[in-house]
Amino acid sequence: MDETQLSKISDHFQAKTATGSRAGYVMMIRDGTGSEYVRAFGYRDLASQAPMMLDTEFRIASLTKPLVSAAIMRLVDQGELRLTDPVVRYLPEFADMRVGVSLDESGNLETVPAKRFITIHDLLSHTAGLGAGGQPEYPANTVYAARYGEFFEQNSVAETSVWIASLPLVFQPGEQWGYSFSVDVLARIIEIKTGHSIEDALAELVLSPLGMDHTYYNMAGVDRSGVATLYITGDDGNLVPFEGVPIDTIRYPMSGGGLISTAGDYMKFLEMMRRRGELNGQQFLSQASVEAMTRNVLPEAIRPIRLEMNMMGAGFGLGFGVITEETGARSLLAPGDFFWAGATDTFAFVSPSRDISAVILCQYWPTPQTREWDTPYDFVDMVSAAVVDR
Structure with a gap:
């Protein structure tokens, strides 16, 4: 990875925290050689000025979905x-x-x-x-x-x-x-x-084997002392804590978006996927299942997929958005790259052709007036630009 471009990524996201656009980020980028770029910017909590740390926990929102999908594929x-x-x-x-x-x-x-x-x-x-x-x-x-x-x-x-x-x-x-x-x-x-609760089953099928020791379901009564504060934009344009956020008060383990995790934990999952299911010399998830999760299954007539944004011009596999040759990426992602995003400003992707995995975590809840998707697009484009031929 190009060191100059990596420093530009740091400068870009550091500037967003300095201007008050976001409270803070943790990002992690890893390539197939084992090289790693890890940074934490800004604050975990603005009121206390607690700094964002590499082990800060985040509500990862819909980044939960690929993990539960992987549990199904193991079955x-x-x-x-x-x-x-x-x-x-x-x-x-x-x-x-x-x-x-x-x-x-x-x-x-x-x-x-x-x-x-x-x-x-x-x-x-x-x-x-x-x-x-x-x-x-x-x-x-x-x-x-x-x-x-x-x-x-x-x-x-x-x-x-x-x-x-x-x-x-x-x-x-x-x-x-x-x-x-x-x-x-x-x-x-x-x-x-x-025959087990989803908490126990997900731990047995995915989290424990991958060593994701800091990943757990967010529910009412859970200790969130290590979790970054979730912010919204107030009427004056400044960040204010999101009080009474529904995902903190829910009474059951929500598998569509209820996990708390860290960048390091989520990278373990991404790296397993990048290595086509291999974990510590063993096949944790079959190559066939990894391919099914990361190969587009949608016919041309119903893609690219679309939410509030056009989702990079992607199709969809059995758990991830997937860039295809037919649709064409609306970013610097390459055909075969797969990704997903969470509503709390979380994003992760893997590029098999460029041999990289990357995740960026923040805690920001967009409102209809402030629903922006800058983080995913900025992150994928700048990380993709950091990859150089070897």
Whole structure:
């Protein structure tokens, strides 16, 4: 990696903390030679002036999803699950799903029966038809938007699965891509298949083998003394703590975005993925499963994927956004690179062709007026520019 470019990355993100755009960051970049670039900038907590440290813990939000997806793929490797399994085999609440198709003159949702059962493959690829209120072009997302707060009122993963199944699908299974509650449903399947809580199952399947000792679920009552303060932008434009954040008060382990972790812990996961499933000389996750997680499975008609931003021009695999030749990256990512982002300003990616893994963690919750995606784009472009031919 080019040292001059790496220093520019430091200068860039240090400047964002100096101007008050963000309180602080921790970043880690590693290449296939074992070279590592690790930096911490700014403050873990502005009021106390506690500095950001390399072992600072973060609410990683949707960076949780690839970890839970990897747990499912380990069960697939072990013959405990098949990607083609209908979800109803494990969760009967998904037996009679209906799909929202339009709103009548009174604003009521009109529905039709789902054409087929949802599969585990659908859940992993976010093509199940479940919603989360973030894609208003689907009529059924009006229901999700109205009832979204109920998601945080559930008491267990089992209750959450039943609640999700009570909502209409936003499209027919397999016919579109839509970011959703699907990984929370996968967590319940993991509980059913292992006979353990998702906390214990994820620890056994992924966290403990990878040595991710500082990764755990964020729930009401958890000790967050080592976690960075989560900020929003106040009315005066300055950062203020986000009081009463729902992900701190939730009563069950939310697998779509509920993990707390560190940059060092998450890098262990990324490095396993970069090495195609290898861990300490052993095959932790099969190469076939790694390839399935990081190979686009979406037909051309429904990509690139889109949330509030265009998600780098990517397709999607069984757990990650994936850059493809067909869509073309809208960043300096290369075809075959895979990534994901979290709503708390967290981002991670792996570039197999450039032989690097990278993660950047912050604690910032965007509002509709301040929803920016500067961190992912700046980070991927500047890190990609740091790679030189050997």
